[in-house]
Amino acid sequence: DVVMTQTPVSLSVSLGGQVSISCRSSQSLVHNNGNTYLSWYLQKPGQSPQLLIYKVSNRFSGISDRFSGSGSGTDFTLKISRVEPDDLGVYYCGQGTQYPMYTFGAGTKLELK
Amino acid sequence: QVQLQQSGAELVKPGTSVKLSCKASGYTFTSNHMNWIKQTTGQGLEWIGIINPGSGGTSYNVKFKGKATLTVDKSSSTAFMQLSSLTPEDSAVYYCARSDNYPEGFAYWGQGTLVTVSS
Numbered sequence: 672d673v674v675m676t677q678t679p680v681s682l683s684v685s686l687g688g689q690v691s692i693s694c695r696s697s698q699s700l701v702h703n704n705g706n707t708y709l710s711w712y713l714q715k716p717g718q719s720p721q722l723l724i725y726k727v728s729n730r731f732s733g734i735s736d737r738f739s740g741s742g743s744g745t746d747f748t749l750k751i752s753r754v755e756p757d758d759l760g761v762y763y764c765g766q767g768t769q770y771p772m773y774t775f776g777a778g779t780k781l782e783l784k
Numbered sequence: 785q786v787q788l789q790q791s792g793a794e795l796v797k798p799g800t801s802v803k804l805s806c807k808a809s810g811y812t813f814t815s816n817h818m819n820w821i822k823q824t825t826g827q828g829l830e831w832i833g834i835i836n837p838g839s840g841g842t843s844y845n846v847k848f849k850g851k852a853t854l855t856v857d858k859s860s861s862t863a864f865m866q867l868s869s870l871t872p873e874d875s876a877v878y879y880c881a882r883s884d885n886y887p888e889g890f891a892y893w894g895q896g897t898l899v900t901v902s903s
Binding site: 708710712719720721722725726731763765767768770771772773774775776777778 | 819828829830831833834843845879886887888889890891893894895896
């Protein structure tokens with residue numbers, strides 16, 4: 672299985688600041704069809720995860736443009752700008768390139784400084 | 785709007801089985817695949833498997849073959865997951881999650897069902 676490694680495990684941010692979360696895969700996530708199936712999710716306290724980004728850099732419906740995804744191959748980054756209180760929680764990356772198998776990273780907890 | 789309403793928390797004994805449900809509304813049930821995902825503090829998020837509600841076709845994470853069985857009832861727009869031979873390691877929150885264009889990600893999630901396996 673593809674192993675997804677997220678760093679850091681946790682980070683603190685001031686409101687209005689910017690943060691980056693890294694996600695690295697044990698194998699290239701470029702599928703034979705040319706697509707890269709890397710997604711980002713946010714799980715707010717007490718809630719289910721929600722999809723933020725799919726296929727590396729595509730924002731899901733209704734997601735603020737303060738969230739941006741980038742990367743290729745095995746290295747990916749989620750950037751959050753102008754952090755708001757509602758952005759706090761645990762962020763997960765996930766890969767579907769090895770479908771039907773899908774694997775998630777262990778998560779990065781975003782807290783207020 | 786799309787809603788996935790999961791069944792309530794379960795307290796079950798080791799060695800028994802449990803069947804969780806996920807009732808879909810706000811869309812055509814057979815148009816999108818449904819996934820099940822396990823969340824524990826220690827193992828994080830684990831994908832269990834996927835079912836095509838239209839055909840009933842399934843795929844499973846090898847780790848959960850023999851443990852989880854996915855089915856649907858099209859007449860009630862409900863997906864089910866049965867977990868068998870339960871052990872304390874099966875204690876977790878289980879989510880159903882709809883995928884719009886698998887494997888692009890899980891666009892809609894249920895609220896989760898807490899399963900506690902204890903004697």
